[in-house]
Amino acid sequence: MMNFSRRNLIALAMIGSGLLASGLATAQTYPSKPITLVVPFAAGGPTDIVARTLAATMGKSLGQTVVVENKLGAGGTLAAGYVSKANPDGYTFLIHHNGMSTAPALYRKLAFNPMTDFEYVSQAVDVPMTLIARKDLPAKNMQELSAYVKANAKSINLANAGLGAVSHLCGMLFQQAMGVDLTTVPFSGTAPALNALLGGQVDLLCDQTTQTTQHIKAGTVKLYGVTTKQRIRALPDAPTLSEGGLKDFEVIVWHGIYAPKGTPAAVVDKFGSAVRAALKDPSFASRMAELGAEIVPDSKQTPEGLRTWLQSEINKWGPVIRSAGVYAD
Numbered sequence: 001m002m003n004f005s006r007r008n009l010i011a012l013a014m015i016g017s018g019l020l021a022s023g024l025a026t027a028q029t030y031p032s033k034p035i036t037l038v039v040p041f042a043a044g045g046p047t048d049i050v051a052r053t054l055a056a057t058m059g060k061s062l063g064q065t066v067v068v069e070n071k072l073g074a075g076g077t078l079a080a081g082y083v084s085k086a087n088p089d090g091y092t093f094l095i096h097h098n099g100m101s102t103a104p105a106l107y108r109k110l111a112f113n114p115m116t117d118f119e120y121v122s123q124a125v126d127v128p129m130t131l132i133a134r135k136d137l138p139a140k141n142m143q144e145l146s147a148y149v150k151a152n153a154k155s156i157n158l159a160n161a162g163l164g165a166v167s168h169l170c171g172m173l174f175q176q177a178m179g180v181d182l183t184t185v186p187f188s189g190t191a192p193a194l195n196a197l198l199g200g201q202v203d204l205l206c207d208q209t210t211q212t213t214q215h216i217k218a219g220t221v222k223l224y225g226v227t228t229k230q231r232i233r234a235l236p237d238a239p240t241l242s243e244g245g246l247k248d249f250e251v252i253v254w255h256g257i258y259a260p261k262g263t264p265a266a267v268v269d270k271f272g273s274a275v276r277a278a279l280k281d282p283s284f285a286s287r288m289a290e291l292g293a294e295i296v297p298d299s300k301q302t303p304e305g306l307r308t309w310l311q312s313e314i315n316k317w318g319p320v321i322r323s324a325g326v327y328a329d
């Protein structure tokens with residue numbers, strides 16, 4: 001019996017060292033081909049802008065191209081489900097925002113579990129949102145908008161990027177704060193939603209500064225406020241929604257980078273190091289600052305920094321969403 005156990009132990013040790021050796025070999029040769037970074041929303045939108053800027057910067061330290069692939073649908077849950085089932089070989093990653101934490105409460109049938117189906121790489125940047133309208137909407141400021149939406153609730157179209165998008169979350173909080181029920185119009189991302197706003201087909205949109213800053217500065221949309229507690233450097237003249245009367249209104253968009261469960265730790269670590277290098281790259285930092293995005297502190301640039309944050313966000317939003325009774329079957 002004793003001998004049998006010892007033999008087993010030796011066999012296990014041999015398998016273990018073999019796995020370790022192959023893990024090291026993978027890490028040494030990784031990446032040997034382009035890597036795909038999946039974005040859950042339309043090209044040209046806020047998540048896509050962060051992803052493409054990050055991917056281009058990461059290519060410098062990885063020595064391989066990081067290709068952005070937009071997988072659209074179901075408020076970002078389609079892409080997350082796709083990556084959760086992708087080959088865990090280090091060549092498929094996901095970038096997703098707050099939607100990763102709201103999806104479990106919003107979707108009764110979800111093809112993935114955010115807490116068990118992924119390896120966590122890092123958080124990246126935090127981005128404020130802005131409440132904007134088509135240029136010719138009569139309300140000139142938040143006080144006027146408040147009266148306008150109450151008087152015209154039936155005819156106002158509020159665009160978003162689907163159930164689970166931050167534009168949906170922000171729009172939901174806005175409607176709750178106003179005590180109105182507007183007609184929501186879902187798009188595959190806020191790039192097409194903003195196009196519809198510019199074309200006057202929809203009235204209102206809550207969207208990240210990464211996409212809206214240039215339009216606000218050019219005056220092609222009407223701005224009511226930013227969703228942060230304090231004013232932001234990228235748009236110093238923009239009032240906060242709190243200043244406009246929406247007390248304590250705050251939505252900040254955070255981003256996490258995920259790999260399918262089972263991706264080797266050494267590979268996650270190498271990809272994560274490239275993320276961290278990109279976040280410290282001055283050209284990345286200045287582009288993000290221009291767009292109102294803030295690079296997260298070092299403590300969040302880790303697998304554990306993302307995992308614990310995601311769990312706390314699930315705990316925070318689950319009850320809020322459930323009590324609002326918003327969900328998809």
Ligand code: ASP
Binds near residue numbers: 042
């Ligand atoms: N801003 C979008 C959202 O509302 C996503 C996107 O198009 O990047 O979640």
